[in-house]
Amino acid sequence: MGGTRELVRATARPVAVGAATVAWVLGAVVNDLHGWPFTLTAAVGAVLTALAVGIPLRAEHNARVRAGTAEQIAEDASARIQLVLNDALEPLTYLIGRITDRRRWSFGREAAELQGQAMAVVLSAAAEVLGANRLRSCFFARVDEKPVRLVPSAFHGRAEEPRTTFVEGTELGDFALGLLARREDLFCADTETAFPPGWDPGPHKYRTFIAVPVATEARQFGILTVDGLEVGDLTEDDVAAVRVLARLLAVALGA
Amino acid sequence: MAKSRKNGDDVQRARLARLLSDPATYFAEARRQAHEQAKRLLASRLDEHGEPSPGRP
Numbered sequence: 001m002g003g004t005r006e007l008v009r010a011t012a013r014p015v016a017v018g019a020a021t022v023a024w025v026l027g028a029v030v031n032d033l034h035g036w037p038f039t040l041t042a043a044v045g046a047v048l049t050a051l052a053v054g055i056p057l058r059a060e061h062n063a064r065v066r067a068g069t070a071e072q073i074a075e076d077a078s079a080r081i082q083l084v085l086n087d088a089l090e091p092l093t094y095l096i097g098r099i100t101d102r103r104r105w106s107f108g109r110e111a112a113e114l115q116g117q118a119m120a121v122v123l124s125a126a127a128e129v130l131g132a133n134r135l136r137s138c139f140f141a142r143v144d145e146k147p148v149r150l151v152p153s154a155f156h157g158r159a160e161e162p163r164t165t166f167v168e169g170t171e172l173g174d175f176a177l178g179l180l181a182r183r184e185d186l187f188c189a190d191t192e193t194a195f196p197p198g199w200d201p202g203p204h205k206y207r208t209f210i211a212v213p214v215a216t217e218a219r220q221f222g223i224l225t226v227d228g229l230e231v232g233d234l235t236e237d238d239v240a241a242v243r244v245l246a247r248l249l250a251v252a253l254g255a
Numbered sequence: 256m257a258k259s260r261k262n263g264d265d266v267q268r269a270r271l272a273r274l275l276s277d278p279a280t281y282f283a284e285a286r287r288q289a290h291e292q293a294k295r296l297l298a299s300r301l302d303e304h305g306e307p308s309p310g311r312p
Binding site: 071074075076078079080082083086087090091094095117120121124125128129156 | 264267268270271274275278279281282283285286289290292293294296297301
């Protein structure tokens with residue numbers, strides 16, 4: 001069945017070209033044209049045949065390219081959903097189940113170990129499932145001593161350790177702590193064109209980042225960030241996945 | 256016939272251990288499998304509509 005369809009598809013174009021050509025050649029022969037009327041008819045017929053065949057061919061080519069692109073986008077989106085749900089969230093929620101299964105009296109070293117595992121899963125998932133290469137995820141833990149700070153505590157991805165500490169009382173520190181307090185997300189598409197208050201480009205190599213709070217309604221644990229080296233490595237669409245990972249990390253840390 | 260899939264705690268434990276021991280390899284493999292499955296799903300859905308996609312050779 002598929003073979004017949006392919007055969008029809010393959011022969012349709014030469015048949016169309018042949019029919020269009022035969023039509024005007026036949027017309028010229030039947031009308032017994034000679035000399036310049038025949039030459040003129042042949043030239044105009046050839047041009048019109050080329051247009052009649054070329055325009056649909058061009059449209060077909062464009063449609064083919066667009067369909068190929070659409071299929072690639074659909075495939076990427078489907079693969080990404082599967083990656084986030086099956087390969088990142090499922091092991092993480094299983095791990096959270098294990099943390100909450102611990103009896104209260106057994107909390108301590110074992111719980112801390114499981115929470116450390118949850119941190120590792122969240123950081124690796126945040127850096128690995130969003131699609132772009134060489135992303136880095138970082139966790140900045142909130143330290144409650146005065147002045148309150150967000151200190152780099154763990155990271156995954158590119159081998160560049162985060163160095164910034166966000167300190168209360170500085171413009172950038174107050175901004176970051178405010179985001180956490182209000183449970184707000186931040187997506188910076190390009191650090192060279194739109195950046196947070198008090199931002200110092202300094203030695204930062206990344207051009208785009210996402211920052212989301214790691215908090216439950218009652219408790220603040222810190223901020224999870226994901227950054228990329230190129231503009232476009234991260235998009236607004238990535239924020240939701242990072243936010244869910246951060247929320248689940250907060251549940252694990254608060255359990 | 257309904258399709259059952261073995262995905263119990265032992266499977267999850269093993270999967271978590273793989274993820275924690277080498278996250279980069281775990282996600283690289285997962286990404287490859289996810290794309291293969293997405294390609295299969297997409298092809299079967301397009302085939303349901305009869306005509307092969309113009310985007311595919």
